[in-house]
Amino acid sequence: MLYLDVPYPDKDLAKQQGAGWDPLKRKWYLPDPDQVDLSLFSQWLDSSNQSDLSGQNAIVDSQTASLDLSFDSVTLSSEEETEANSVSLSQLLNQVQTKLKGAFPKALWVRAEIANINERRGHIYLELSENNDQGQTLASCRAMIWASNASRLLSRFEQVTGSALQDGQKVLIQVGINFHEKFGFSLVVEDLDPKFTLGEIEANLIAIRKELIKQGIYQSNKQIPFPADLFRIAVISPPNAAGLGDFRAEADALEYYNLCEFVYFHSSFQGEAAVSEMLSALDAFSGIHQKNPFDALVIIRGGGAKLDLNPLNQLELAKAITTQPLPVLTGIGHERDNTILDEVACLRFDTPSKVVAGIWHRIENSAKQATQNWQQIERLSQQQLQTTQAQLQQLKQQIDYSQNRNLTHWKTQLEPLYTQIKHTSQQWVSSERASLDYQLRHIISQAQQPISRSKQQIESNQQLIEQNAKRAISFFRQQLKQTMGFILSSGPQSQLKRGFAMAKTQQGAPISSAAQAQSLSQFRVEFQDGSVQVQPLKS
The missing domain is CATH 3.40.50 (Rossmann fold)
Known part of the structure; x- marks a missing residue:
């Protein structure tokens, strides 16, 4: 433990740099003086420590004229030189400190990567390194951000980059050169450039983008x-x-x-x-x-x-x-x-929420499109059904018209035939009657005897002739009726009225065989008063 003489106005600065307060002695102290840079507390060291420090400085000053220290080489005395001409390690390192301060009087901007970072008593301690492309370490050293600057620098860095200072980041820092006889070389961070860290990320993105484009x-x-x-x-x-x-x-x-x-x-x-x-x-x-x-x-x-x-x-x-x-x-x-x-x-x-919202939107659009497609199919089906019904109605009208026209045609054809048959029959009867009259007159004139027998024979023949004539007339009349009935019964409506039925496909085509009907899943049977949909039983 090392006690300090800290004036009241400097108490906050001493506290920020790691000093503690002893309420019994009412003095500030360093709990671990071996673990801190004492040069930061030199202005507050007590008289005994100050005298030791001044004594060391006097020895160092007395040796400065005879000691030539440089960063390229250190010239040592020959083996014949006596021990009196030698210097202690602390004196040597103090000279190094003096030379470094003279060589680097101002802070420098340095590029490095944070290999390790930790915090103690508000101070931020860093391990900085520089690596080549193969990952080999080219240089490394310690650095620290004193508590007096830590809050300001870290807050600004996090505000700009959106992230706290952490391992693996490449940084551009303004540092002062610090060398202590006991703790060695280190850097004191005075400022940070957060835009450099963001620039390193963007440079990496550009390099990756170029490589992907190069590979196509x-x-x-x-x-x-x-x-x-x-x-x-x-x-x-x-x-x-x-x-x-x-x-x-x-x-x-x-x-x-x-x-x-x-x-x-x-x-x-x-x-x-x-x-x-x-x-x-x-x-x-x-x-x-x-x-x-x-x-x-x-x-x-x-x-x-x-x-x-x-x-x-x-x-x-x-x-x-x-x-x-x-x-x-x-x-x-x-x-x-x-x-x-x-x-x-x-x-x-x-965001993830927008991703799943996009998926929802895609599925919803697909469902809407499917619904629209289904509605279009229904609409087209209805249109096709209406078109088919109209075609069937038109076919029915054509069939009715054809039936009426055929009936009229056959009636027109039969009337002359009937008239001709009637006229022919009448001519045949007249001819037969004239022939009979002639024969009768011939018989009367030729055969006067036996009149009664002949008369009876004539009457018998006359009756036979009349019967034959009537039979012939009846036969031709019946044949004419049958011919007319056959002609009249040849139309579909007449067949339906007689108790017959017609089998037709869904398209209205006639079905002419049981095999054809068996091959259909459904067909219509037309009767006199309407039609029935039937389904054949599969054998």
Whole structure:
């Protein structure tokens, strides 16, 4: 423990730099003086410590003229020089400190990567490094942000970048050179440029974008036609993400109504394991997709800091997304956030809620289109039915007209025939009668005897002739009636009135055989007073 003489106006500064207050002695103190840079507290050291420090400075000053210290080389005395000409380690390091302060009097802007960061008593301690493209460390050193500046610098950095200062970030910092005899070389951070960190992210995005364009796959997933219907969707997200809960609130309703199935895969979206876990989730998805295909792949995360999304900006992940065989939908961040995965995906949404809303909209549009198609089918069917009914009515009218015309035609044909038959019969009767009269006169004139017998014979012959004539007239009259009846009964309506029926197809064509009727699923049987739909029994 090391006590300090801190004036009252300086108490807040001493506290910020790590000093503690002893209420019994009513003095400020350093609990672990070996773990802090004492040069920060030199103005408050008590008299004994000040005398030790001044004594050390006097020794160092006395040696300055004889000691030539440079950063390129240190010239040591020869082996013959006595111990009196040597210096202590603290004196040497004090000279190094003096030279460094002289060489770097002002703060410098330095580019580096944060390898480690931690906080103690309000101070921020950093491990800075510089690595080459192969991941080999080229340089490293310690740096610190004193509590007096930490709140201001960290708040501004987080406000601009959307993320707290953390491991793995590349930073541009303004530092002062600090060298302590006991704690060695370190940098004191005086300022941070958060725009540099964002610029590094954008530069990485540009490099990935150029490589994808060079390989000809940058637009590959965007060129995949989006399916008209969505029945089965794969979802990759962090297991406990708030965005996943928002997504499932709507997706579960779709599953409840059997409109769409969702299969979930989990992966972290930040940290060192983000890339490997995401690739593992994509491999698991691909294995299931080959056996039971999906219609789309959804990648969601929800809101978060902009720098938290940086682990997703990897070429390997971008290639895995852009080469997927089905459309990829992303809802990884808010509207202001963007990753390379959003760029190469088929469709990008601002949030997981908007992704599932888009899926809802797609399914709803498909349902509306299906309803419209069904209504159109019904409308066209009704139109076709009306057209068919009109055609059937027209055919019926044509049949009725043909029947009436045929009946009139045959009546016209039969009337002359009837008149001719009647005239012929009358001529035949007249001719026979004249022949009989002639014979009668001839007989009377030729045979005077025996008159009675002859008369009787004549009367008998006359009766026979009359009977034959009547029989002939009756025969021809009956034949004429039969001919007229046959002609009149040849029309369909007459056949129907006689008790017959006609079998016709649904299109109105006559059915002429039982085999033809058996081959139909349904046909009509027409009677005198209407028609009946029948279905044949299959043998």
